[in-house]
Amino acid sequence: MKLKEFCDLMESIAPKTLALDFDNVGLLIEPDHPSIEKVLVALDLTLPVAEEAIAGGFDLVLTHHPIFWEPVKSFSVHAPETAAAYALIRHGIGHFAAHTNLDAAAGGVNDVLANLLSLCDIRPLPPENLGRIGRLKNPMPFSEFAALCDSVLNSKGRYVGDPEKTVETVAVIGGSGGGDVRFVSDAGCDAFVTGEMKHGQALDACQLGLRCCVMGHYETEFPVLKPLITRLQNANYDVQYKLTHAGAATLRSL
Secondary structure, three states, rough: OOOHHHHHHHHHHHOOHHHOOOOOOOEEEEEOOOEOOOEEEOOEEEEHHHHHHHHOOOOEEEEEOOOOOOOOOOOOOOOOOOHHHHHHHOOOOEEEEEOOOHHHHHHHHHOOOHHHHHHHEEEEOOOOOOOOOEEEEEEEEEEHHHHHHHHHOOOEEEEEEEOOEEEEEEEEEEEEEEHHHHHHHHHOOOOEEEEEEHHHHHHHHHHHHOOEEEOHHHHHHHHHHHHHHHHHHOOOOOOOEEEEEOOOOOOOOO
């Protein structure tokens, strides 16, 4: 598969026009050859991921999070912000990122998250349309919904709100969605599932009467990667994809 064909395919799945203004998506490191045969897929481009790509003879690393958020003023093999990119470039391996555009895209991060929770009547969450709103087929107490989130996402979350209150309408934003509690409340949701939430945002949710399940950034975004690989593989069987957990940094109790 030609590199341009891969980039065009990713554009059809997660158009750049869906990305937020601050984001940095697309082909961030160009490989030194025009054809793509092996792609390593990860949530983040860490040094262990880069080392796996090198050892496995991969042509490209596809991630959700971009490696470069701000202009890079210097490259060092020892600096954590550039070590992975340095390693890829030395070996002619590329890096492609689909971030907030994949959050917002049909079949992207938040559609996958909503489907995992068995929501129905799924629609975009205004105003940015990154998140999703859906309805539980069978309303349940918040304590039961929290247990469902734990089970489905294989995570022990943190929770905000009355455990006895009934949950029916749910909003989901994978990753850092804590800043959107007011949008979620204004949309008439009973509960909100996201990856990260600051203390002040949790207090705002309490004041608004919004129940929240804070499940972890990694845990709410990683599930999109397998379906993404399936879509890519179905579009072109000439490319081999591998999903890796290498270098995954998650905050959890030990």
